[in-house]
Amino acid sequence: MSGHGDPIPMISERGGPLSGEAHVPGDKSISHRSLILGAMAVGETVIEGLLEGQDVLDTAKAMQAFGAEVTDHGGGRWSVHGVGVGGFSEPAGVIDCGNSGTGVRLIMGAMATTAITATFTGDASLCSRPMGRVTDPLALFGTQAEGREGGRLPMTVTGAREPMPVRYTVPVPSAQVKSAVLLAGLNAPGRTVVIEREATRDHTERMLQGFGAELTVEQTDEGRVITLTGQPELKPQHIVVPRDPSSAAFPVCAALISEGSDVLVPNIGLNPTRAGLFETLREMDADLTYENPREEGGEPVADLRARFSPNLKGIEVPPERAASMIDEYPVLSVVAAFAEGRTVMRGVKELRVKESDRIDAMAQGLRAAGVAVEEGEGWWIVEGRGFGRVPGGVTVESRLDHRIAMSFLVMGLATNAPMRVDDGGPIATSFPVFEPLMTGLGAKLGRA
Numbered sequence: 230m231s232g233h234g235d236p237i238p239m240i241s242e243r244g245g246p247l248s249g250e251a252h253v254p255g256d257k258s259i260s261h262r263s264l265i266l267g268a269m270a271v272g273e274t275v276i277e278g279l280l281e282g283q284d285v286l287d288t289a290k291a292m293q294a295f296g297a298e299v300t301d302h303g304g305g306r307w308s309v310h311g312v313g314v315g316g317f318s319e320p321a322g323v324i325d326c327g328n329s330g331t332g333v334r335l336i337m338g339a340m341a342t343t344a345i346t347a348t349f350t351g352d353a354s355l356c357s358r359p360m361g362r363v364t365d366p367l368a369l370f371g372t373q374a375e376g377r378e379g380g381r382l383p384m385t386v387t388g389a390r391e392p393m394p395v396r397y398t399v400p401v402p403s404a405q406v407k408s409a410v411l412l413a414g415l416n417a418p419g420r421t422v423v424i425e426r427e428a429t430r431d432h433t434e435r436m437l438q439g440f441g442a443e444l445t446v447e448q449t450d451e452g453r454v455i456t457l458t459g460q461p462e463l464k465p466q467h468i469v470v471p472r473d474p475s476s477a478a479f480p481v482c483a484a485l486i487s488e489g490s491d492v493l494v495p496n497i498g499l500n501p502t503r504a505g506l507f508e509t510l511r512e513m514d515a516d517l518t519y520e521n522p523r524e525e526g527g528e529p530v531a532d533l534r535a536r537f538s539p540n541l542k543g544i545e546v547p548p549e550r551a552a553s554m555i556d557e558y559p560v561l562s563v564v565a566a567f568a569e570g571r572t573v574m575r576g577v578k579e580l581r582v583k584e585s586d587r588i589d590a591m592a593q594g595l596r597a598a599g600v601a602v603e604e605g606e607g608w609w610i611v612e613g614r615g616f617g618r619v620p621g622g623v624t625v626e627s628r629l630d631h632r633i634a635m636s637f638l639v640m641g642l643a644t645n646a647p648m649r650v651d652d653g654g655p656i657a658t659s660f661p662v663f664e665p666l667m668t669g670l671g672a673k674l675g676r677a
C-alpha cells in the first residue's frame with residue numbers, strides 16, 4: 230500500500246474580495262483517458278494541457294509499465310507512443326495508482342482482455358474502495374481478479390486469453406465502470422454493448438470515436454446503449470485537454486461567498502455530463518455567468534464569471550442531475566451553508582464510496598462549524614444559515630480526499646472564524662496549484 234508524505238495542515242480565513250482570473254488545470258477525466266487511449270493507439274499521441282496532478286502522473290507511470298513510451302516535454306505537453314489494442318506487455322512490478330479510482334479502474338479495463346497479469350495497489354483511501362463493480366463485468370470477458378476481502382486492492386488481474394464480447398447494463402451510475410467495460414471491449418472480437426440507465430460523463434465515448442473506433446450511442450427505453458466494435462486500430466491523436474470544471478468549482482464557489490468578489494475562470498469545459506453544479510448554483514440565485522460560449526475540440530467551452538452573491542437561496546437539487554455534478558456536492562454543501570433555507574441533495578449514494586465517504590466527511594465538518602446537516606444513505610440536507618452567519622473556527626479531517634480539503638478551505642474564506650484542515654496534501658492529486666491560484670485571487674489561505 231502506498232502512502233502520502235507528512236500531513237500538511239492548512240488554514241483559511243475571511244479577507245478582502247477575490248478578484249482576477251483563475252486559470253485552473255486540465256480536466257482530470259480527460260487527462261487519464263488521453264494517456265490510456267494514447268497507449269492503446271498505434272503511434273504517437275500528443276497531449277497538450279495534461280493535468281500534472283499525482284493521480285494522472287500515476288496513470289502515466291502505469292502506461293509505461295505496460296510498455297508505452299510516455300514523455301513529458303514540459304509546460305503540460307506530453308506524448309505517448311502507443312503499443313496498439315492488445316499490445317500491452319506484462320508489467321515487471323506492482324502498479325501503484327495512488328489515490329486514483331479512475332486510474333485503477335480504467336487501467337484494469339484496458340488490460341483485461343490481454344493475456345497478461347498485473348497487480349494493482351494504491352493508498353489507504355483507494356485500498357478501501359470497492360473494485361468488484363469493475364471486476365464483475367470484466368469477468369464476463371473471461372478476466373480473473375483476486376483481491377482482498379470485499380474486492381479491495383491490492384488485487385491481481387489476469388487478462389482473458391480468448392475474450393468474449395459482452396453486453397452489460399451498468400448497475401450504478403458510474404463512468405468509471407462504463408469506461409472499464411468499453412476499454413476491455415476494445416480487444417474483444419465483435420460488439421461489446423454497455424447500457425447505462427442514467428447518463429454519466431461521456432468522455433470515453435467521445436474520445437474513442439476521436440481515436441477512430443466504431444462506437445455508436447442510442448437512447449432507448451433501456452437507457453443509453455453504447456455499442457463498440459472490437460479490435461479497431463486506434464489512430465494517434467493530437468489532444469488539447471480542456472480545463473477541469475470540477476477544479477473550476479472551487480474558485481467559482483469561493484467568489485460567490487466572499488464579499489465583493491468578481492472572478493473570471495476562463496476556458497472551462499461545459500460538457501453537459503459535467504456542468505450540473507453551475508446550473509444548480511444559478512438556480513440558487515448565484516451571480517454566475519457564461520461569457521464567450523464557444524466549441525473547442527467538439528466540447529462546449531465558456532469563460533465563467535462568478536461574483537459575490539449575498540442572497541443565495543437553498544434549493545432541492547434535481548436527483549437526475551446528480552451524475553453531472555457528482556464530484557461537486559462537497560463544495561456545493563459549503564455554498565449551501567451560506568444560503569437562506571435548506572438545500573436538499575438526493576440520489577447521491579455514490580458519494581459514500583468516493584475517495585472518502587463524502588456525505589459523512591462533509592456532514593461532520595459542517596456540523597462542527599455550526600451548520601445543521603441531516604443525512605441518510607443516499608441523501609443529505611444542509612440547513613443554510615445565510616451570509617455572515619456561519620461560525621466556522623474548527624479543524625476538520627480531509628480523510629485523504631482532495632475535494633474535502635479544498636471544500637473546507639473555501640468555506641473558511643467566509644466563516645466568522647478561520648477553518649483548518651488537518652492535511653491539505655491530497656489536494657496535489659487533482660489541483661496541484663490550488664494554493665497559489667487561490668492566494669493569487671486574494672484568498673487568505675495557506676499552510677497552518
Ligand code: S3P
Nearest residue numbers: 258331402403404405406555556
Ligand atoms: C470519473 C468518474 C466519477 C468521478 C471521478 C472521475 C471518471 O466516478 O467521481 O472523479 O473520470 O470517469 P464514478 O464513475 O465512480 O462515478
